[in-house]
Amino acid sequence: MKKILFVFCFCFSLFGGEYLPLLLEGNKEISERELYECVNLYKPYFYEFYKDAPAVHPKTAELLVQSIKNFYKSRGFFDARVQYTQTQEAIVVSVCENEPILIADLSTLSELKINSQIPLKEGDTFDAQKFTQSKKDIKNFYAQKGYCHAQLKAKAWIDTEMRKAYLFYETTPNELCYFAKIEISPSQNIESKIIESLLYIKKDDLFSMEKITQSYENLYGYDGISKAIIDTDMDENNSVNVNVSVSENEKPIRFQAGLGGSSDEGAMVSLGVKHRNLGGNLKTLSLNTRLTQIKQTIQTNFDMPLANKNSTGLEAGLANESFAGFKEKRAFGSIYLGQRIIPHSLKESLVFDSSITYASDDEILFPEKGLFLISPKLEYNYEKRDKILDSSKGYFVHSEVMGSMLSEISDASYYKYKLTGGYIIPFEPSVLGFKASFGSLHIYEGDIPSSYRFFAGGMNSNRGYGYRSLGPKNSNADPTGSDSILEITAEWRFFVYENFKGVIFSDNTFISNSEVPDYERGYYSAGIGLRYITPIGPIAIDVGCDLSKPTKQYAFHFHVGELF
Numbered sequence: 001m002k003k004i005l006f007v008f009c010f011c012f013s014l015f016g017g018e019y020l021p022l023l024l025e026g027n028k029e030i031s032e033r034e035l036y037e038c039v040n041l042y043k044p045y046f047y048e049f050y051k052d053a054p055a056v057h058p059k060t061a062e063l064l065v066q067s068i069k070n071f072y073k074s075r076g077f078f079d080a081r082v083q084y085t086q087t088q089e090a091i092v093v094s095v096c097e098n099e100p101i102l103i104a105d106l107s108t109l110s111e112l113k114i115n116s117q118i119p120l121k122e123g124d125t126f127d128a129q130k131f132t133q134s135k136k137d138i139k140n141f142y143a144q145k146g147y148c149h150a151q152l153k154a155k156a157w158i159d160t161e162m163r164k165a166y167l168f169y170e171t172t173p174n175e176l177c178y179f180a181k182i183e184i185s186p187s188q189n190i191e192s193k194i195i196e197s198l199l200y201i202k203k204d205d206l207f208s209m210e211k212i213t214q215s216y217e218n219l220y221g222y223d224g225i226s227k228a229i230i231d232t233d234m235d236e237n238n239s240v241n242v243n244v245s246v247s248e249n250e251k252p253i254r255f256q257a258g259l260g261g262s263s264d265e266g267a268m269v270s271l272g273v274k275h276r277n278l279g280g281n282l283k284t285l286s287l288n289t290r291l292t293q294i295k296q297t298i299q300t301n302f303d304m305p306l307a308n309k310n311s312t313g314l315e316a317g318l319a320n321e322s323f324a325g326f327k328e329k330r331a332f333g334s335i336y337l338g339q340r341i342i343p344h345s346l347k348e349s350l351v352f353d354s355s356i357t358y359a360s361d362d363e364i365l366f367p368e369k370g371l372f373l374i375s376p377k378l379e380y381n382y383e384k385r386d387k388i389l390d391s392s393k394g395y396f397v398h399s400e401v402m403g404s405m406l407s408e409i410s411d412a413s414y415y416k417y418k419l420t421g422g423y424i425i426p427f428e429p430s431v432l433g434f435k436a437s438f439g440s441l442h443i444y445e446g447d448i449p450s451s452y453r454f455f456a457g458g459m460n461s462n463r464g465y466g467y468r469s470l471g472p473k474n475s476n477a478d479p480t481g482s483d484s485i486l487e488i489t490a491e492w493r494f495f496v497y498e499n500f501k502g503v504i505f506s507d508n509t510f511i512s513n514s515e516v517p518d519y520e521r522g523y524y525s526a527g528i529g530l531r532y533i534t535p536i537g538p539i540a541i542d543v544g545c546d547l548s549k550p551t552k553q554y555a556f557h558f559h560v561g562e563l564f
Contacts, residue, residue, distance in 0.1 A: 019055040019056060019057055020055060020056065020057075020058060020086070020089070020090050020091045021053050021054065021055050021089070021090040021091070022036075022041065022054045022055060022056045022064070022090070022091050022093065023090050023091070023092045023093070024036075024092075024093050024095065025092060025093070025094050025095070026094050026095035026096055026097070027095045027097065028097060029075075029077070029097055029100070029125075030071075030072070030075060030097075031498045032498060033498060033499065034071075035068060035071065036054050038067060038068065038071040039056075039064050039067050039068065041054040041056070042054065045499070045532075045534055046532070047534070056091060058086055058091060061084050061086065061091050061093075064084070064093065065082050065083065065084050065093060068082045068093060068095070069082045072095075072097065073128075074127070074128040074129055075100075075125070075127050075128070075129070076100040076101045076102075076125040076126040076127055076128075076165075077097050077098065077100045077101075077125075078100075078101055078158070078160050078163075079098040079099065079160075079163075080095065080096065080097050080098055081095070081096040081098065082094070082095050082096075099163055100125040100126070100163070101125065101126040101158060101160070101163050101164065101165050102123060102124070102125060102126065102163060102164060102165065103120055103121065103122050103123065103124050103125075103126055103164075103165045103166075103167060104122065104159075104164040104165065104166055105122060105166045105167070106118070106120065106121060106122050106166075106167045106168075107167070107168050107169070108168075108169045108170075109168075109169070109170040109171070110138075110169065110170070110171040111171065111173050112141065112142065112145060112171070112173070114138050114141060114169065114171065117134060117137040117138045117140075117141045118134045118137075118138070118169070119133070119134060120134065120167065126156070126158070126165035128156075131154070131156055131167070134154070134169075135152060135154045135169075138152055138154075138169065138171065139152055140209055142171065142173060143207070143208070143209040144208050144209045144210045145208075146176040146177055146178075146206040146207050146208060147173040147174060147175075147176060147177065148177035148207050148234055148238070148240060149174040149175065149177065149234070149238070150171060150172065150173050150174060151171065151172040151174065152169065152170070152171050152172075153168075153169070153170040153171075154167075154168065154169045154170075155167070155168050156168075175238045176206065176207070176238065177206075177207035177234065177238045177239065177240050178204055178205065178206055178207055178238065178239055178240065179201055179202065179203055179204065179205050179206075179207055179239075179240050179242060180203065180204075180235075180239035180240060180241050180242075181203070181241045181242070182196075182199075182201060182202075182203055182241075182242045182243075182244070183241075183242070183243045183244070184196055184243075184244045184245075185243065185244065185245035185246075186246070187246055187247060187248045188248070189248055189277055189280035189281070190224070190225075190246060190248055190277070190280060190281055190282060191280075191281055193307060194281045194282060194305055194307075195219075195244060195246055197305065197306065197307045197308055197309055197310075198215065198218045198219050198222075198305070198309065199215045199218070199219075199244065200212075200214040200215045200218065200341075200342065201215055201230075201242055207240050212230055212232070214342045215230060215244075216228060216230065217342060218309075218340070218342065219246065222276075222282045222284075222305070223249065223254070223274065223276035223284065224248055224249055224252060224276040224277035224282045224284065225246050225247070225248060225249070225282070226247050226248060226249045226250070227246065227247040228244070228245070228246045228247075229244070229245050229246075230242060230243075230244050231243045231244075231245075248277055249276055249277065252275055252276045252277040252278075253273065253274070253275050253276075254273070254274050254276060255272070255273050256270075256271070256272045256273075256274070257269075257270065257271050257272075258270040260560065261558075262459065262557075262558060262559045262560075263458070263459055263466075263467070263555075263556060263557040263558050263559065264458045264459050264460070264467040264557070264559070265292035265293060265294050265295065265467075266292055266293030266294060267292065267293055268290065268291065268292045269290075269291045269292075270288065270289065270290045270291070271288070271289050272286060272287060272288035272289065273286065273287055273288075274286035274287075274288075281304070281305065282304075282305050283302070283303065283304045283305075284301070284302070284303045284304075285300070285301070285302050286300065286301045287299075287300045288300075288301075294321060294322045294467075295319065295320070295321040295322070296319065296320045296321075297317060297318070297319040297320075298317055298318050298319075299315060299316070299317030299318075299319075300315065300316055300317065301313065301314075301315045302314050302315070308339075309339055309340055309341055310337065310338065310339050311337075311338045311339075311340070312335075312336065312337050312338070313335075313336060313338075314333065314334065314335045314336070315332075315333060315334055315336075316331075316332070316333035316334075317331075317332055317333070318330070318331055318332075319332065321451065323366075323450070323451065323455075323468065324468060324469070324478045324479055325360065325361045325362055325365070325366055325474070325476060325478030325479070326357055326358070326359060326360040326361065326362075326366035326368075326450060326478075327357070327358055327359040328355055328356065328357050328358070328449060328450070328451050329355065329356045329358065330353065330354065330355045330356075330449075331353075331354045331355075332351070332352065332353050332354070333351075333352045334349045334350060334351045334352065334377070335349065335350050336348060336349040336350075337349075342383075343382055343383050343384050344380075344381070344382055345379075345380070345381045345383070346378075346379070346380050346381075347377075347378070347379040347380075348376075348377070348378055348379075349376070349377040349378075349379070350374065350375075350376055350377070351373075351374070351375045351376075351377050351402060352372075352373075352374055353371075353372070353373045353374075353375065353449070354370070354371070354372045355370070355371050355372075355449040355451070356369075356370045356371075357369060357370075357371075357449065357450060361474075361476045361478055362474050362475075362476060362478065365450070365474055365478075365480060366450045366478075367447075369447070371411045371412070371447055371448065371449055372409070372410065372411055373404050373410050373411060373412060373448065373449075374404060374409055374410045375402045375403060375404040375410075376402065376403065376404075377400065377401070377402035378400065378401050378402070379398075379399065379400040380397075380398075380399045380400075381396070381397065381398050381399075382396060382397040383396050384396060385422075385424065388561075389536075389537035389538075389560075389561040389562065390533070390537055390538055390561065390562050391424045391431075391433070391562060391564065392424065392426050392431055393424050393425070393426045393431075394423075394424055395421070395422060395423040395424065396420075396421065396422050396564075397419075397420070397421045398418075398419075398420045398421075399417070399418070399419045399420070400417065400418055401415065401416070401417035401418075402415070402416055402417070403415035403416065406444075406445040406446045410446075411446045411447055411448075412443060412444075412445060412446030412447055412448045413443070413444040413445040413446060414441065414442060414443045414444060414446075414448055414452075415441075415442055416439070416440070416441045416442075416452060417439065417440055418437065418438070418439040418440075419437070419438050419439075420435065420436070420437040420438075421435070421436055421437075422434065422435035422436075422564040423435075424564070429494070429495040430492065430493060430494040430495065431491075431492075431493040431494075432490075432491070432492055432493075433489075433490070433491040433492075433493065433562075433564060434488075434489070434490050434491075435487075435488070435489045435563070435564045436486070436487070436488045436489075437485070437486070437487045438485070438486050438517075439454050439484065439485045439486075440483070440484045440485075440515050440516070441453065441454065441483045441484065441515075442483065442515050450481065453480075453481030453482060453483065454481060454482045454483070454484070454485040454511065455468035455470075455471075455479060455481050455482075456468070456470040456471055456482070456485060456487065456509050456511060456523075457469040457470035457471075457479075457509075457555075458557070459542065459557035459558075459559050459563065460563055461487060461507070461509065462487065462507040462508070462509045462523055462525050462544070463505065463507050463525060463527055463542050463543075463544035463555060463557055464507060464523070464525025464526070464527065464544040464545050464546040464547075464553060464554060464555060465523070465525070465544075465546070465553065465555055466555045469555075470509060470511075470523055471511050471523075482511035482512060482513055482517075483512065483513050483514060483515065484511065484512050484513075484514060484515055484516055484517045485509065485510070485511050485517055486509070486510040486511075486517045486519075487507070487508070487509050487510075488507075488508045489505065489506065489507050489508075489563070489564075490505065490506045491503055491504070491505045491506075491563075492504045492505075493531070493562075496530075499532055499533040499534075500530065500531065500532055500533075501530075501531040501533065501538065502528065502529065502530060502531070503528065503529035503530070503531060503540075503542065504526075504527075504528055504529075505526065505527055505528075505529065505542070505544070506524075506525070506526045507525045507526070507527075507544060508522055508523070508524050508525070509522065509523040509525075510522050510523075511523075523546060524546065524547045524548065525544045525545060525546050525547060526544065526545065526547055527542055527543050527544030527545060527554075528542070528543060529541060529542035529543070531562075536560065537560050537561040537562075538560070538561060538562060539558075539560055540557075540558060540559050540560065540561070540562070541556070541557070541558045542556070542557045542558075543555070543556050543557070544557070
């Protein structure tokens with residue numbers, strides 16, 4: 001009993017008492033959030049006002065200081081001085097970073113060009129974490145090229161007196177490897193043939209880690225799969241045997257709800273329910289409703305994966321949308337067949353659209369009538385960005401074309417297509433991005449809904465203007481829309497402070513009521529923006545103005561995520 005009491009008193013004396021807030025000062029090259037994370041503390045984001053600031057027990061202060069010293073050393077600041085003072089209100093850790101270790105020489109000896117896999121160059125501050133990661137990336141790079149037994153020797157010599165680092169990488173590729181036997185362990189409700197159709201691994205193909213990564217991405221692209229494991233076993237004959245196993249979600253029905261808003265659509269509420277493995281083999285059925293200030297939609301979707309990376313499905317729904325000058329009710333649906341071979345995806349659809357225009361301010365421009373169209377539609381996407389919401393590198397192409405023939409069951413002969421491409425170039429810690437979008441609409445006979453026209457302006461268009469407000473207007477000051485459009489955007493995204501980033505952008509728009517935009521009459525805008533980085537993507541605020549009349553034509557925008 002006495003021993004137990006002694007242990008209890010010792011633990012209480014060590015960990016009892018008040019915790020004090022931990023404050024940091026003097027750090028310049030390394031952010032506060034990184035320093036908190038290195039000692040396993042979490043600094044709440046500004047919107048997490050309900051969470052407490054990082055706090056520690058005074059008896060752990062010495063350990064914290066040593067951990068921060070080691071972290072600075074790993075980032076190349078071997079002479080950094082870290083000390084702390086304790087007051088009644090807080091524990092203050094003071095940092096004097098001093099001069100870092102700089103890379104004086106970086107040499108490689110390799111059959112493949114590996115410089116792109118090394119995030120360091122001569123003149124950079126030596127970073128042990130990046131050095132360690134570069135070794136993994138080089139091994140992975142060789143594995144992507146089929147060398148599963150590649151060997152790497154990497155060394156870093158540090159001269160602390162001269163504050164210089166010397167890096168050397170030597171690789172030995174050995175023999176090429178090939179995929180051999182592929183075994184699949186299915187789950188109770190997902191058959192082997194469906195799992196096999198989602199893989200990018202085939203027998204006798206050259207071994208590639210990229211194909212394994214693509215297979216993981218495709219498997220986890222289906223919500224019905226909760227866990228996927230791709231095990232590889234390399235034998236002495238340079239063959240790679242593969243075993244694939246998946247686990248399905250034990251609770252396939254998922255409910256979801258969301259609140260949000262943007263400068264384009266205003267406040268937003270969404271509700272939905274989804275069965276992620278209806279009847280097995282990853283078939284999904286969902287019902288979703290999304291309500292904003294300008295558009296209200298209820299929609300159901302059914303999707304079924306097929307063999308050879310194909311999928312099929314259908315969607316149907318109702319929508320009510322407000323435009324400047326008219327409103328539109330719509331019943332819509334489509335049946336489709338899709339193919340996805342990363343980074344390519346293709347989708348062929350037959351679209352059914354029944355619309356009614358009402359509450360029109362201009363019966364000539366926006367006639368109140370009901371229309372029905374049956375339109376074949378083709379979509380193609382090529383996606384090579386590292387992330388969708390907050391891209392730092394890569395490029396993409398999105399395209400779609402649709403049309404119809406005037407008949408007893410379709411009210412117009414027309415075509416409409418849109419092509420969008422973007423390229424994001426990293427200049428650490430900055431990013432330079434370019435995007436261009438071209439669209440064209442032509443009506444041969446009959447009528448189509450007014451909403452099929454191109455309306456420009458807004459956060460995803462020209463930010464010098466409000467949502468759908470750019471271009472010619474009728475006598476009621478309602479935007480008339482256009483039959484063709486070209487929009488070009490350039491953005492420079494740069495680091496400001498900790499989780500804040502800035503943006504300088506240029507948005508340029510050309511429109512026309514013919515099949516080709518009028519390139520002699522453009523709308524040129526520019527502006528600045530601020531991004532606050534959060535786990536769900538950057539919260540963005542932009543302000544832009546038309547360069548020809550900056551004090552008269554300007555607009556504010558807010559949204560979540562980068563525009564491309």
